[in-house]
Amino acid sequence: MSMNNQGRPTRQSVKDAANGAQPTSTGNRALMLEEALIFEISDSTRTGVDLLDAPKVASRLGGLERKAAIGLPGLSEQETVRHYTRLSRQNYAIDLGLFPLGSCTMKHNPRLNEKMARLPGFADIHPLQPIHTVQGALAVIDELGEWLIKLTGMAGVAMSPKAGAHGELCGILAIRSALEARGDKRSVILVPESAHGTNPATAAFVGYQVEDIPANPDGRINLEALIARLGPDVAGVMITNPNTCGLFERDLKTISDAVHEAGGFVYCDGANFNAVVGKVRPGDLGVDAMHINLHKTFSTPHGGGGPGSGPVVFSEALAPFAPLPFVERMDDGHLALIEEESAQDHHASSFGRMVAFHGQMGMFTRALSYILSHGADGLQQVAEDAVLNANYVLRSLEDVLDAPFGDAGPCMHEALFSDAGFAEGFSTIDLAKGLIDEGFHPMTVYFPLVVHGAMLVEPTETESKAALDQFIGALRSVALRAKAGDESLHRAPHFAPRRRLDETLAARKPVLVWTEPAAEQAEAAE
Amino acid sequence: MSRYFTEEHEWVEVEGDIATVGITEYAQSQLGDVVFVDVPSEGKQFDKGDEAAVVESVKAASDVYSPVSGTIVEGNDVLADEPALVNTDPEGDGWFFKLELTDASELDGLMDEGAYKKYVAGL
Numbered sequence: 001m002s003m004n005n006q007g008r009p010t011r012q013s014v015k016d017a018a019n020g021a022q023p024t025s026t027g028n029r030a031l032m033l034e035e036a037l038i039f040e041i042s043d044s045t046r047t048g049v050d051l052l053d054a055p056k057v058a059s060r061l062g063g064l065e066r067k068a069a070i071g072l073p074g075l076s077e078q079e080t081v082r083h084y085t086r087l088s089r090q091n092y093a094i095d096l097g098l099f100p101l102g103s104c105t106m107k108h109n110p111r112l113n114e115k116m117a118r119l120p121g122f123a124d125i126h127p128l129q130p131i132h133t134v135q136g137a138l139a140v141i142d143e144l145g146e147w148l149i150k151l152t153g154m155a156g157v158a159m160s161p162k163a164g165a166h167g168e169l170c171g172i173l174a175i176r177s178a179l180e181a182r183g184d185k186r187s188v189i190l191v192p193e194s195a196h197g198t199n200p201a202t203a204a205f206v207g208y209q210v211e212d213i214p215a216n217p218d219g220r221i222n223l224e225a226l227i228a229r230l231g232p233d234v235a236g237v238m239i240t241n242p243n244t245c246g247l248f249e250r251d252l253k254t255i256s257d258a259v260h261e262a263g264g265f266v267y268c269d270g271a272n273f274n275a276v277v278g279k280v281r282p283g284d285l286g287v288d289a290m291h292i293n294l295h296k297t298f299s300t301p302h303g304g305g306g307p308g309s310g311p312v313v314f315s316e317a318l319a320p321f322a323p324l325p326f327v328e329r330m331d332d333g334h335l336a337l338i339e340e341e342s343a344q345d346h347h348a349s350s351f352g353r354m355v356a357f358h359g360q361m362g363m364f365t366r367a368l369s370y371i372l373s374h375g376a377d378g379l380q381q382v383a384e385d386a387v388l389n390a391n392y393v394l395r396s397l398e399d400v401l402d403a404p405f406g407d408a409g410p411c412m413h414e415a416l417f418s419d420a421g422f423a424e425g426f427s428t429i430d431l432a433k434g435l436i437d438e439g440f441h442p443m444t445v446y447f448p449l450v451v452h453g454a455m456l457v458e459p460t461e462t463e464s465k466a467a468l469d470q471f472i473g474a475l476r477s478v479a480l481r482a483k484a485g486d487e488s489l490h491r492a493p494h495f496a497p498r499r500r501l502d503e504t505l506a507a508r509k510p511v512l513v514w515t516e517p518a519a520e521q522a523e524a525a526e
Numbered sequence: 527m528s529r530y531f532t533e534e535h536e537w538v539e540v541e542g543d544i545a546t547v548g549i550t551e552y553a554q555s556q557l558g559d560v561v562f563v564d565v566p567s568e569g570k571q572f573d574k575g576d577e578a579a580v581v582e583s584v585k586a587a588s589d590v591y592s593p594v595s596g597t598i599v600e601g602n603d604v605l606a607d608e609p610a611l612v613n614t615d616p617e618g619d620g621w622f623f624k625l626e627l628t629d630a631s632e633l634d635g636l637m638d639e640g641a642y643k644k645y646v647a648g649l
Contacts, residue, residue: 446585503584507561508609 032497035086039514042073048080090497092441094303098463098471102414102444102456103196103244105274105296106303112373113299113366122365127357131337137361138335142327144368148292148313151379152270153283156319159327160359163308164271167291168202168238170312170323170354174289175236175265176206177321177351184263186235192221193450194243196269208235215450219245219405219416227258236265236288242272242412244448245405246390246456256286265289265318273297274460275387275413278380288315294360298367309363320349325358385461386413389468393457396472400479404451413460419453423485428453431475431482433492433500438474530633531642532593537617540633545594548621549581549612552646557583560612565601565623572596572625574632579622581612594632596625 027034059065075083092099099106117123121136131138145157161167172189179186189203192213200210213226226237237259241249249255256266268282268290274297282290294309295302302308314322326338337358341350374382387410394415398406402420405411419428432442432455444456457475459468481489493499530538535553539546554560562582572578572592579590579601601623605611611620627633637645 449586504559504561507559507584 032089033086034497035083035090037514038073038075038083039516041079041083042075044069044074046074046076046079048075048077097440098459098467099303099441100443100457100459100471101303101441102246102416102458103271103447104303104444105272105293105413105458105460107274107296107299107460108462109299109301109366110370110373113369116369117362117365119365122361125361132334135335138327138337140364140368141358141361142329142335144364144371145311145327147368147371148311151277151281152287152290152292152313153281154287154290154313154319155283155316156314156322158312158314158322158354159364160323160325160353160355160357161291161310161312162355162360163295163310164196164269164291164293165198165202165310166308166354167293167310167312168198168267168269169205170310171267171289171291171314171318172202172206172208172236172238173323173351174312174314174318174321175267177349178265178318179235181321181349186233186264188234190226190229190234190237192226192237192239192243194219194221194245194247194249194448195238195240196244196271197447199238199240199267199269203238213237215245218408219243219247219450220249220408221251221255223251223254226255230258230262230264232263234259234262234264236267238267238269240269240272241282241285242275242414244456245450246411246414246416246458247405247408248276248412252285252287260286271296272413275383275390277383278376279383282313283315288318289313294363294367299370300360300363300366307360307363309360309367311359321351324350324353327358382461383413386459387411389459389461389463390415390457392465392468393459393472396468397475397479400476400483401455414456414458416448416451417455417457418451419455419482422453422482426482426485426489428455430489430492431455431478434478434481434489435474436493437495438478440471440474529639530593530636531639531645532591532636533645534591534593536590536593538593538633538636540627540630543627543630544599544624545596545627546621546624547578547590547593549590549616550642550646551616554613554616554620557581557588557612558585559583560609563602563605563609563612563622565603565605566598567601568598570598572598581622590622592625593636594625595628597628598623598625600624 094106094108122140125134125137141159145159148157149155158170161170187209188211189208190211190213191200191203193215203210211229213229214222216222220243221239237255239249239252239255241252243249259266265288266286268287270282270290270292273292277297289312291310291312294300294311295306300306300309312322324339324341328336328338330336341348371379390413391410394403394406394411397415397417401417403416404418405416419426419431428445432445435442446454447456448454459471478489488494491500528540530540531550532538535550537548537550560581560583564580566572566578572595574592574595576592577589578592581588581590602621605620605622614620
């Protein structure tokens, strides 16, 4: 037999193995390219557009005109495109792999949503267009609002808040307005330890005094402590359900009844709604206001991929105070935008306006597309599969990782582990960095604070069993290294475009502005 | 001169009616690298247990409670520029504030060094 051995080798030879490789002259690693700052690769002579020379005009700025160049980077279009594409290749995204960031619900964004959002009737309109030309867009806002009201069992909805924390602000402002309207001066908002970190910040921003309510050893709100603290000075409580330990707050109805009895209101952080959508209606649990992160539960892109959107649903008691504007269907069937308070109708008590226009139109379209393509039964299955996936992760890893609330029964949409059992000197950060080497974005770390070295994993329903098994395998191998005290883990990541960064130095002496090296030297010489 | 400790990991050193307050070696080891410290200014009054200072590390922000009631006579302004002192010398140069005691009997409820060591060992 004559064999052709002159062809292209398809197998790596032992000689080429990475260990013996020379560092490259460019700093690039094969097709992973090193990229300088945009200011370092640009100069003032290049531009991506042809602009006419500015006409000579007499300056009317007096002494205020700019004396030096504006300092924008100068690059051609191709150089600009390459710069950002190279940077994007060093990034990690949900479209590349599993993104287990707890409390973030990083699920797949169906491409159907994108197709709908790009329809010219939604994508190419302007908020100031005449109302009769945007009836379709208003219908999307109206129909999505109806779905959100139905799914939560509430009385009204404000669509304009731009994201979760903005939604919290909206809810707490409505509570404050309702209290002011009845001449009730209350100064305290209670926030359990198991709530999201933004909750106390929101309450403080609105001017309330924030008081903690401790958690039970099983990770849920200490009911007795909460009820004991209620009184005429308590404006309300902010509860995250399911909470940040990934557990359902079973006593929420009892809590709501007690809070209402004491004259306060219940705000629910709905960031974790994915675990209960279609299963539980917060309205039935006595919630007065709750934001819904469209960019989590209803799969509109987030994490750098798109803006957030945080509509807030309201109970009967708070709905009259909801912010403007509203979309409202008129008697003749047309949709109108109610932009001003009017004493004649039910908008008289609105606390005002939070944003310039109607909210995140692109997110509304995507969320409605997601809801309609899943249907009511599909949304129920979303919650079931999200919880099933999280429990699969929890039970698959509890033999190597400490699961502080593993005995409390099944978790909801996220599995929580602690760093107990790691070798002396090893911490959650080492495991997280090791996971980067394995090709995964780390989970949420050091949150919630009630657990030492917390690791919060939210796989979401959109991962297959095969993808989960791969992640579990990677996490297991890194966890075993942390328990065995593998020193190389302290220096991880080894294979990322950048190694472990000096977070301390970055926090103590942040460099926020790029300075031209020459200017920097001149400054240093002074 | 004697030193007391709290369950919230603050130490208090008393000289006459002036108490110097900081956080313990154990606290700094748990916090990790400290990046920001906010100390109270002279003249502020605190009751025992009030939030008196803020310490922020790469991991988290924490409140520092006043272990005793009193009026601030001095905050350690050096910490603004050198928060790392809290890590390198928490029970010395990394002190947070000095206050004039309102009620010296409040010290009776605090732990001495031996008791605090036992308390930390049990955590």
